[in-house]
Amino acid sequence: MNQRRSFFVLTMMAFGFAFLYIPILSLIVYSFNESRLVTVWAGFSTKWYVALFHNEAVLTAARLSLKIATLNATGATILGTLAGLALARFGRFRGRAPLSAMVTAPLVMPEVITGLSLLLLFVAMEQAIGWPAGRGFTTITIAHITFSMSYVTVVVQSRLATLDESLEEAAMDLGARPAKVFFLITLPIILPAILAGWLLAFTLSWDDLVISSFVSGPGSSTLPILIFSKVRLGVSPDINALATILVLIVTTGIITAGIFMQRQQKRRERDVQQALAANL
Amino acid sequence: MAWIRALGPYRWATGRLRGWGVTGRTAVTSVPYLWLLLFFFVPFLIVLKISVSGIRLGMPPYDPLVTWAAAQVMDLRINMANYSFLWEDALYRNAYLNSLLVAGVSTVLCLLIGYPMAYGIVRTKPSMRNLLLLLVMLPFWTSFLLRVYAWIGILKNNGLINNLLMSMGVIDEPIVMLQTNFAVYLGIVYSYLPFMVLPLYTAIEKLDLSLLEAASDLGCRPTKAFFTITVPLTMTGIVAGCMLVFIPAVGEFVIPALLGAPDSLMIGRVLWEEFFNNRDWPIASAVAIAMLLLLVFPIMILQRVQGKQMESHR
Amino acid sequence: MANTRQDDRSEPWKDPGAMPYVRIDKVTKKFGDFVAVDDITLNIYRGEIFCLLGGSGCGKTTLLRVMAGFETPTAGSIWIDGVDVTAMPPYERPVNMMFQSYALFPHMTVEQNVAFGLRQDKLPKQEITERVIEMLKLVRMNQFAARRPHQLSGGQRQRVALARSLVKRPKLLLLDEPLAALDKKLREHTQFELINIQETLGVTFVVVTHDQEEAMTLASRIGVMNHGEIVQVGTPTEIYEYPVTRFVADFIGSVNMFEGSLIEDEPDYVRVESAELGGIFHVGHGVSAAPNATVWVALRPEKIHVSRERPEGNGDNRVAGVVAEIAYLGDQSIYLVRLAGGRMVRVTQPNIVRQGGGDRITWEEPVWLSWDSSSPVVVTQ
Incomplete structure (x- = not known):
């Protein structure tokens, strides 16, 4: 049978990708617009970028977001890797079902519920034991770790599920204790997955608006909170400039990763072809 | 490798733990377990508790559930008024129904766009496939808030679409698109499309092409083969994708807040406003619990499907 | 290898007036620059078991897929029973195929798998049921009708796949490495079962295989393929005793x-x-x-x-x-x-x-x- 994609499928693909990318492209284009009216083109200008770098509020919020995202990603990666390891490798231990449920629930929980419940916890804790005093950096970080560790768990768990367990068994057979097996065999192999989990946790924290809004206090506005308060009032060109910078950073990272993967794929295909040619 | 030598303290720690009767396994499991118990499970109990408390002025703005009325007499006051209020007030009922409607329609739209996309990506040659998958995931890595914001510039009265149509002479008056239900659907479909495409891609990729050839060989036309073979065999992906879109869409706040009309209420937005604008914590909690009840069933379906997918990986 | 089957059969390929049942006429199939099938002309007669024999990459599977309609030939034409089927899509051809992987639908029972082809023809329910039962009896799988493919052994799956491809009474049955997934003992047993079923139904078989023993046992004639070409066509005895090239002599035995x-x-x-x-x-x-x-x-x-x-x-x-x-x-x-x-x-x-x-x-x-x-x-x- 002809496995070429039909005209319909190709059209839908083109439409789908256009749908995903036109808004992002429009943000980038209009960030270089001279006019304050954003969508009316009045010539090329980089003045909104200049304005952005002199906006102290934006810079403060960005610094806070960066700090939270880094700390969150590290914490979430440690907790998530432990949970992923337990779920993928410890068989049917007691308490597996509740752990599995608690890990996957935050993935699908509407953010407003997570945010509200964590805020209520922090308030109750402050009343009961006096910690955390007020809300800000600490509470936001804890909240972010709680929901983003689930993503790390899923990434690590599915990587471990596809990893051949006999590698670990072989190491144990050769005399390595379980902890040593983890650090010598398992960890190096799943390291790319863990790194991906760290990046994912970082991004989730960096982007989060809803949960941060619940658990942040006065004077601890993260970047998304700041953007949201500005955007509610309508489009503004310096937000376009900010968006462009963020998009460019992410795109550069992803494209680098993409080229790397593409190269590996090509190399693998070439190896296979050479192996085939050698056998003919 | 130097980092292995650096594991000395780790070995010391495991030795001590074992001395206390804690095995490595328990240690590995208990850390994330305790964290989730404290920061995920306990908060729910608190929400549940506050949802049955009365409102009061002060901080925190709710009545304590349990008071010591006399020396040893415990006074438990459960206040179901919040829930009956939700049930009776048309505002909340409509918000619920509207959320379900918007999430349901958006899910179907996502499926209709996402399935051909995922199918097309699976059928491209392997080197292109990775690139296209990255393109699907890329928006997911860029700020959700900013991507929703981009639509404001496109949809508003002097925005991209209206400017374009008016300059082409198709319309004289701008079409009102921003702050309509249409804009909310558009925003949700746009934001959650990657969540639909990825599980569909995984499911379609696993489909054995010789099954489609066999169907064709036995006299089945391609369109019919799609519905009798492809769709049933990719059902896990379809269900997973639909749930991944539907569940967060029900509780969505940012999209209706930025793109929707002020009076078009979705339940996530109601919760937000009860909490931040009215400072009515008990009602907000009751809204949260009610929303959760609504989502328990879809969440269970999703967990089942994902469990299946995880197992078929092995 | 003793092969007495040909002796008691007519040998239509020796009769110059005989009409070929399947005619492969100057068929070429290219994938990009790669020529998978190179200008092959071949006549196959009614009631034959014709084996295409060759190593991996010799083009035998591509030729089979061209006959099934999954690949469109770059040049040439395919005739079945006097009809040019070259442009006919697989779902309209009077040809069925048994896949190497069996390609049983995992979400359907054995019975639903076998009935699938008949349902596409919109036959009356009664007739479908009867023909499915009859076919399952023939392959001795009637007591497994309600099972799903994953509940069957390899040999059982093979028989279901055979039943599914035969139930539509095709003019031509294509078999892609029909026995490759079975172990040695079962393979030998199944070879004779295949011959019996073929003789009972009188369907023309074209079998693709890389296993020369399998070809020798099954085939009325063998076409040995190499680099997209047919090197020699003949009965198993002819191929074994009178190879025409070094390749054939070396490949068989x-x-x-x-x-x-x-x-x-x-x-x-x-x-x-x-x-x-x-x-x-x-x-x-x-x-x-x-x-x-x-x-x-x-x-x-x-x-x-x-x-x-x-x-x-x-x-x-x-x-x-x-x-x-x-x-x-x-x-x-x-x-x-x-x-x-x-x-x-x-x-x-x-x-x-x-x-x-x-x-x-x-x-x-x-x-x-x-x-x-x-x-x-x-x-x-």
């Missing part, structure tokens, strides 16, 4: 191949002098080649006789050597005999007498090898 030059060329015999052999072949059939041309002589290991005494007769068709290696396989033994020039010759001898006692030929013993003039075959390419 094992063979000792000697390079030599033609020193005598008569209509009923030829003599070939071979430096490799260190002697002369006297071959009891004529060849069409120029005098002194380089030719090759193929000699099957089981057709060589080993003895301690010098054989009688003139100096042709015999050579002296030393036993270098012996492998005992139970039913037969393999001797590797080193000739004076260093060339190794493979000889197999049936073990008629029980091993262990007696005076057997052993390692490093000088021996004479000899053969009948009807045994060697001369090939020119």
